[in-house]
Structure formats: C-alpha cells, structure tokens
Amino acid sequence: MCGIVGYIGSQQATPIIFEGLRKLEYRGYDSAGIATLQGGCIELRRSEGKLVNLERMLREQPLSGTVGIGHTRWATHGRPSEANAHPHKAGSIVVVHNGIIENYLPLREKLKTAGHCFSSETDTEVIAHLIDENYKQGLTFEMATRTALQGLQGAFAVCVLCCDEPDTLIAAKVGSPMVVGLAEGEFFVASDIPAILSHTREMVFMEDGDLAVFCHGQARFSTIAGQPLEKKARHIDWSPLMAEKGGFKHFMLKEIHEQPRAVRDTLAGRFREETGDVHLETLRYDDAILQTIKRMVIVACGTSWHAALTGKFLIEEHCRIPVEVDIASEFRYRKPVIDTSTLVLVISQSGETADTLAALREAKQLGARNLAICNVLDSSIAREADGVLYTHAGPEIGVASTKAFVTQLAALHLFTIRLGRALGKLDVAQGRAMIADLKKLPEFLEQCLGINAATEKVAKSYMHARDFLYLGRGKNYPIALEGALKLKEISYIHAEGYPAGEMKHGPIALIDEEMPVVVLVPQNSAYEKTLSNMEEVIARGGRVIALCSQGDRDVKAKAETVLELPSLGEDLDPILLSVPLQLLAYHIAVLKGTDVDQPRNLAKSVTVE
Numbered sequence: 197m198c199g200i201v202g203y204i205g206s207q208q209a210t211p212i213i214f215e216g217l218r219k220l221e222y223r224g225y226d227s228a229g230i231a232t233l234q235g236g237c238i239e240l241r242r243s244e245g246k247l248v249n250l251e252r253m254l255r256e257q258p259l260s261g262t263v264g265i266g267h268t269r270w271a272t273h274g275r276p277s278e279a280n281a282h283p284h285k286a287g288s289i290v291v292v293h294n295g296i297i298e299n300y301l302p303l304r305e306k307l308k309t310a311g312h313c314f315s316s317e318t319d320t321e322v323i324a325h326l327i328d329e330n331y332k333q334g335l336t337f338e339m340a341t342r343t344a345l346q347g348l349q350g351a352f353a354v355c356v357l358c359c360d361e362p363d364t365l366i367a368a369k370v371g372s373p374m375v376v377g378l379a380e381g382e383f384f385v386a387s388d389i390p391a392i393l394s395h396t397r398e399m400v401f402m403e404d405g406d407l408a409v410f411c412h413g414q415a416r417f418s419t420i421a422g423q424p425l426e427k428k429a430r431h432i433d434w435s436p437l438m439a440e441k442g443g444f445k446h447f448m449l450k451e452i453h454e455q456p457r458a459v460r461d462t463l464a465g466r467f468r469e470e471t472g473d474v475h476l477e478t479l480r481y482d483d484a485i486l487q488t489i490k491r492m493v494i495v496a497c498g499t500s501w502h503a504a505l506t507g508k509f510l511i512e513e514h515c516r517i518p519v520e521v522d523i524a525s526e527f528r529y530r531k532p533v534i535d536t537s538t539l540v541l542v543i544s545q546s547g548e549t550a551d552t553l554a555a556l557r558e559a560k561q562l563g564a565r566n567l568a569i570c571n572v573l574d575s576s577i578a579r580e581a582d583g584v585l586y587t588h589a590g591p592e593i594g595v596a597s598t599k600a601f602v603t604q605l606a607a608l609h610l611f612t613i614r615l616g617r618a619l620g621k622l623d624v625a626q627g628r629a630m631i632a633d634l635k636k637l638p639e640f641l642e643q644c645l646g647i648n649a650a651t652e653k654v655a656k657s658y659m660h661a662r663d664f665l666y667l668g669r670g671k672n673y674p675i676a677l678e679g680a681l682k683l684k685e686i687s688y689i690h691a692e693g694y695p696a697g698e699m700k701h702g703p704i705a706l707i708d709e710e711m712p713v714v715v716l717v718p719q720n721s722a723y724e725k726t727l728s729n730m731e732e733v734i735a736r737g738g739r740v741i742a743l744c745s746q747g748d749r750d751v752k753a754k755a756e757t758v759l760e761l762p763s764l765g766e767d768l769d770p771i772l773l774s775v776p777l778q779l780l781a782y783h784i785a786v787l788k789g790t791d792v793d794q795p796r797n798l799a800k801s802v803t804v805e
Contacts, residue, residue: 198282198294199268200374201391202355204365204410205382209264210254212384214247216391217266219440221247226276226573227269230254231283231290231357232261238290238359242281263365265355265385267292270590271573273300274317284316286324288331288359289340293320294387295372296588298350298465323354337361338409341368345407345420350464355385361411368407368420371460376400376408376415378429383410389432390440398429446792448594448686452778453645456638458599459771461588462606463634472627473617474610479567480583486618489539489565492519495527495555496543499597499681500604503569504543505674506770507608514630515616524551527558534564541611542568545592545600547575556580569607571600585611594793596685598778601678602641605771609634633764637771643762644775651776654741654757655783658712664691665703666777667733668716669726675770676716679777686785686795696729709737714780715755716773719745720766730754741780743773 199220203209209232217228228250229242239259243249247268267282273296274280282292297303300319303326308314312325323344330340337358345354351371358364367374367385377384377392377399384392385408389399400417402408406425409416417425434443444450466474492511494504501523508519522532524542534540540559544552547570556577559566568581571589578584587603613630616622622630658664664683668676677693684691694703696715707713713733717726727750733740734754742755745763752758759776763769785792 198270198387199391200265200292200294200353200355200385200387201267202265202292202365202367202385203382204263204363205379206262207382209261210259212395213264213266214251214254215394216384216386217268218247219390220386220388221268226271227278227281228267229281229283230259230264230266231285231292232259232264233357233359233362234261234263236359236362238285238357240283240285240290242278242283244276244278244281263357263362265290265292265357265365272296272586272588273319275574280316280318282320284318284321284324286312286321287328289324289328290357290359291320291324291327291354293323293352293354295352295370296350296461296464297322297348297352299348303347323348323352327356331358337364338366341366342407342420342422345370351461353387363412365410366407367402367410369402370404370420374402376402378415381413383415388442389434393432393434397432399432400427400429445786446594446782448596448598448782448792451592451594451599452775452782454590455599455602455775456641456645458587458589458603459606459641460638461590462603463610463637464588466610467631467635469628469631471617472622472624472631474613474631476585476610476614478584478586479614481565481567483618485565486615488537489517489615490537491517492539492541493522493532493534493559493564494519494541494543495522495524495552495559497524497549497551499601499678500543500545500549500552502674502678502681503601503604503608505677506605506671507541507612509671510608510612510767511615514612514622515619516621517619522555524549524555527555532558532562534559534562536563536565538564540564540566542566542577542581543570543604544568544577545571545589545597545604547572547577549577553577553580569604569611571603595795595798596682596781596792602771602774605774606634606637609767630767633768636764637768640762640764640768640772641775644772647759647761647776648779650759651779652783654759655780655787657757658739658741659784659787661710661712662690663706664689664712664714665706665738666691666693666714666716667696667699667726667729668693669696669722669729670720671766671770672716672718672722672773675773675777676714678774679714679781682778682781683784685798686781686792687788687790688796689784696726699729700732704732704736707733707736707738709739711738712741713738714741714743714777717742717744717748717751718761718763718769718773719748720769727751743776
C-alpha cells in the first residue's frame, strides 16, 4: 500500500507533492521519490528510507517545475533501495504506481526481448517500459498509456508523465484508491484525501477502470478503453485529522474496513488454478525440499500466535503432517527437539519481534528448515529466514492488530495449499476448490463489515460487564482467543478465550447472570457440540452473544443476542468470524472512552525480550 501524489498547475510542484507525501507516509515508508517536468526535461530525486532522506536530498538538489508526481513506497516486489524507489523512468515516460501487477514477469521478458533494459526489481518499471514501447511505435502519449494499461493484470493506481508533453498528466486506477482534487486551473491527484485536503475540498473519487487526462487547465475523464465519463465533485468537510484516518474515527476502525483490500492484495497473483496450486515466489523451497519435511513447528507471539494455532488445524487436516505451535518467548528455553526434517515457520507482522527473531535463530542453529510469514519487506526476520511468504496488509497504525491478523490467516491458507500439493496430500480438484473459496474471501469480508451498526448496538448492551468469556471449537477456538485478546487490549476488560468443550472443566464456575459469553457457533462439523455448550451457559444464567451462520433459527431461538454472518465453509469461516469480534472490541472501547489506537502499556512492535 503505497502513497501517490500528483500535481499540475501554475505553482511549483515539489513543495505541494512533498507536503502530500508527508501526510501519506503512513501508507509507505521504505523509500520515496519525486519527478518534475519542466522545459521538456524530467528530473527525478529518489531515496531509500524515510521521507527525511528525500527532504535532505531535495535541499541539496532542488527540483523545479509546475508538473510533477511523487511516491512513498511500501515494498512488494524488490527490496527497499533507491533503485527500486518510484518514480520509474523509461525513455520519455515516468510512472508512479500503487498496487500489484500480476503478469509483470511475462511482460518484462517480452520487453527485454524488444530491447528494453530494466534497472529495478519492481513490477512498476514494467508499466513505464510498456508505455514507452507503445509511444515509440507511434501512438500518442494518451493512447500509449491506455493501450499499456489494458494489458495489465492486477491492481493499480498510476500517475504518468511524458517529457514530450510538458502540459499533461495522466492518472488511472483499477483496484487501488485514487482521488482527484479540483481547483481553479490546477489539479491534484492522490492515493488518499489527506495529501491534498489543504489545497482543495472539491474531490472526484475515481472508480475502477477510470482514466483522467489533465491538460491546459482542463480535466477530462474517461474509461481506460476510451469511453467518455461525466464526473461530479464532492465537497469534503473532514478535519485534517479525520482525513488521515480516511473519515474513520480511529485508525483501528479504518484498518478493520481495509481488510477486504488487504486480503485481496495478499492473494493477488498467487493462484495457479490450472494446477490447483499456488505460486509463492519468495518461499524458495521447491517440491523436493518440501517433501523432506516430516513435522512442523510454528512459532509466534500474541495475535500472530493465534494465527499459528489456526494454521495448525489447517496444515494437519490438509497436509497430514504433525504441527506444534510454540509461543516464541518460550521456544528457546525448552530445548526444542528439531532437526533437518523439521520445518519451523515463524510469524510476525513487523518482522522485528525480538522473541520470534530469537526463535528463528535458534531453529537455524539446530539445523531446521525455516520459513517466515511477515508483512514488512526486508525486515530482520524476512532477511534471516530461508524463505518468506509476505502478506500485503500495508502499514498498520493501530496497536491492536486487525488486518495483519486476517492476512496472516490468508497466507497460511496459501501455504497449506502449496505444501499439500507438494506432499501429494491435495489433488488438483481439491486445490482448485480451496482456491475458488479463497477468491470469494474479500467479497465475503465486505459483507461481514455490513454488521458494524448491529455490533455497535451489542456493544452498548454489554459495555459495563467486568468479565467476558469467549468460546469456540476446532479452528474457531483460536479465533475465540483472538477475540478475547482484542477486548483486553483496547477496553481493559478482563476476557478469556476457551475451547468450548473445556468450559465444564473450570470456567463454567464463573458463569452467572452478569457474565457475557461470546460463542462462535457457525454451522460446521462441531456445530451440534458447540450448540450444546451454548445451552450449558444459558442453563446457568449466562448472557450469550452468539456468532452464527445466516438463517440459523436454532441459535436465534436460544441466545440473548445474535450476530449472523455469511459462511465460506469450515476452513474460511474463522476469518469471517474475526471481523465482528474486532468490531465488538472496538465499539466497547470507544464507549468506555479508552485510547483505541494506542492502548496503555502496549507497543506496536515488541523489539525487546
């Protein structure tokens, strides 16, 4: 999730673009760059690291020009470096891009054959070369851009300049956000409203397939294919702080609503439907190596540990190898028994979690195969693991993890398919069926967000409780743990997650008419058993909040409160159930007046043991 800013008008572009990038730095912060166009010449300034490095460079080597584009990068293809930083230039063309181009490898090879030389590892550079190739073939700048974009697969938002047309800026989007700001004789383009709100409050929100051409003080909108469009501007009356949060009250709520996009980006370009398999290019282990694996150990902390527990259920069921799950801070101190036939999988959002990094080093020292699931390219864990499966959640500002968690679960599904196919435990048909369900996941997550208002009402009914109990079975047990953790983290209410079948072995003593009990009871293989556990709670006066499948009359007849959700089957329902649990914790915390985004005593990334 990168940040884009573009400007065309009568003012100097660089200060406007840099100010906008600063407001979008939360979207990407491993490198940044600006390109301006003046007198038929494009000049670039790019730097690795935070924006302060680019700012220093611009003081030493200023950029002038009234047309320009800028970018803050969250790396997906290619490590953080100046060479991989945007903008990317090819011939007369310069491009900034947010998104993932799924077919960049075949396009890259085709362009190389045509004589193009690449200077980066990114998918974005392909766009610049593709437009440049079309332009060299005699197409106009606009037609060269349209033709190139129609050949891309994946998600993208782009801004494009051509040094031969100094009064023109082109922007387009498919799947990635882009907003246009309108002012008198000048135009602003950005990934998000905060970047341009100080310059104009008249905004046009581009839709998928839209392309805009800004030239000689006019804006012309059309589809990428060329069909003219009429666009109406909206007046934005957000405060600057609200704008940074996309209109949401807190970053956490914004990030909960970003989960469909985050999962879509994590899955993008990784399906191989014809073989019922997935392609994980940075995993580095081929089938021959994976076939030597006899057991697995998954190591993580906090929310990532809950994802690991879910992964255990998935991998054991579909790959038929034993899986242990360890808390990273305990792993080194129990003298683990592992060898070259053991695969140690570590999970960390930041890639810098000290205990998880120490566990990875211990596993490597003991000779284990090792992989990581991580959200941050070129982080310490990503560098040190033999292979890595990146999630593409984008930066997560709220301390309580939401979109990082669901993308870890999505990544574990991808890994399960890859390992199951390598081991011969999943056939082509089974792989295709799992892929078909995964492709539906972002859409179903969108549906789950539709219960936000209903969840807020539930929160008002239960916000004064001193204790909560969360119950789930099978793959939903770790989700119960995660729901309890979210409530503890941000509302400071004591909460416990428990396997529903274990309730009678102790926690049932806590249940009375003051105790809310959240029961995860989707219609799956454990449905009847979980329903019985729920009745045990009701029989003792417990106040049941049930999360169930849509249309479940039995649950609705018994529970005090019901939240109904769509179902994607036993494997993927845990991801869908995560959303109302996040929303419940969020709304209770807001009602209690706690600091949702920065709860007391907690840090986003725990980099000390």
